[in-house]
Amino acid sequence: MTNSIRYFVGNWKMFGVPSSYRIIEKIHHYLNKDKKNNKKYKIVIAPPFTLLQEFSKKFKNKKISISAQNCHHKDNFGAQTGHVSPLMIKSLGVKYIILGHSENRMSGENDEVIKLKVELALKNNFKVIFCIGENKTEKRKNKTIYVLKKQLHNVLKKKLNSKNLIIAYEPVWSIGTGKLPTRAELINTTRQIKSNLDKIFKNNIPPVLYGGSVDSNNISFFKDIKAIDGFLIGGASKSSKNFIDIIKNFYK
Numbered sequence: 001m002t003n004s005i006r007y008f009v010g011n012w013k014m015f016g017v018p019s020s021y022r023i024i025e026k027i028h029h030y031l032n033k034d035k036k037n038n039k040k041y042k043i044v045i046a047p048p049f050t051l052l053q054e055f056s057k058k059f060k061n062k063k064i065s066i067s068a069q070n071c072h073h074k075d076n077f078g079a080q081t082g083h084v085s086p087l088m089i090k091s092l093g094v095k096y097i098i099l100g101h102s103e104n105r106m107s108g109e110n111d112e113v114i115k116l117k118v119e120l121a122l123k124n125n126f127k128v129i130f131c132i133g134e135n136k137t138e139k140r141k142n143k144t145i146y147v148l149k150k151q152l153h154n155v156l157k158k159k160l161n162s163k164n165l166i167i168a169y170e171p172v173w174s175i176g177t178g179k180l181p182t183r184a185e186l187i188n189t190t191r192q193i194k195s196n197l198d199k200i201f202k203n204n205i206p207p208v209l210y211g212g213s214v215d216s217n218n219i220s221f222f223k224d225i226k227a228i229d230g231f232l233i234g235g236a237s238k239s240s241k242n243f244i245d246i247i248k249n250f251y252k
């Protein structure tokens with residue numbers, strides 16, 4: 001099943017100061033002007049924790065949504081120095097949250113912890129962008145499909161509200177490297193991901209995004225891979241021009 005709305009999600013990672021809201025403002029301006037296509041896509045931007053409160057206020061009731069990049073796996077308040085809970089982020093008016101990003105998996109997050117985060121984030125009514133992806137060694141050993149299956153089934157369960165879930169397939173070896181999967185690899189991997197989601201959720205399959213080195217020069221490569229429901233964009237999302245050009249070139 002292919003979802004009709006395409007997502008363009010910008011992950012700013014450790015980037016941004018209060019004045020960086022201008023980047024989002026320019027993207028929002030473009031979105032409003034793009035009458036021909038703007039009903040076909042949804043833009044979500046994930047700034048760091050420090051900017052969530054201000055940006056979600058600024059873009060409240062606007063077409064662009066603000067996302068967090070992570071949360072702690074325990075809810076409410078607690079003795080977790082330096083961390084923030086889903087409830088605390090939700091109280092700022094933030095609608096989306098990225099969970100399971102490979103950069104966080106690399107600093108120790110495992111499937112068990114990610115499962116708790118996904119459950120708590122859904123309980124707090126977030127739209128969850130759940131990241132999965134194989135690393136370079138796993139790809140070289142032809143373990144991609146096995147790894148993705150394991151990451152999906154370890155975290156996602158039938159009881160979860162799949163309507164608030166979005167899956168982001170991000171091959172770790174592609175993030176920030178300029179390397180992309182081949183067309184055949186991407187079609188096959190997306191099909192396998194959707195088939196696993198179908199086993200878990202039956203008819204309510206969440207959208208599946210691709211992430212990894214997407215920019216305005218290579219976006220046309222993805223245009224006719226209809227099974228991909230959008231993109232998670234890191235580096236290229238920190239400039240309004242790059243981000244807007246991705247959307248422009250996608251719909252050209």
Ligand code: PEP
Binds near residue numbers: 177233235
């Ligand atoms: C990411 O980190 O989610 C990502 C997709 O990064 P980049 O676009 O820079 O490869």
